[in-house]
Amino acid sequence: MKWRWQILGFLMICLTGWSGPVDAQSDLVSAGRNFAEMACSPxxxxxxxxxxxxxxxxxxxxxEIAARTSTTGDSLRTYLRSTHRDMGQSGRMPNPRLLDFEIDEVVAYILSLREH
Structure with a gap:
């Protein structure tokens, strides 16, 4: 009987730890959406x-960005960290000068838009 409680306790610990990363990813996606709506929607x-x-x-x-086959977390991070405006071309995206955590949030949000 005692071993049943030990197994039950072990399973509860496993299941509790298992839901953590999903919640963290969900929070990152939500924060990315909120930030992007504020900073990127213009x-x-x-x-x-x-x-x-x-x-x-x-x-x-x-x-559209999420649907591109070339879009990866690394490609988005590289793009968001670089300067995009060429001197002779107006209308190019300027460097948004995002902090690392903001980039992580926006990347998580964009990748969440992929159709599975």
Missing amino acids: CHVVSDRYKVPILRNPGPSFA
């Missing part, structure tokens, strides 16, 4: 809550 369609960017020739929607 130029991109970020979510279904914001349909029309202010920019006259808007950048690609986050859903």
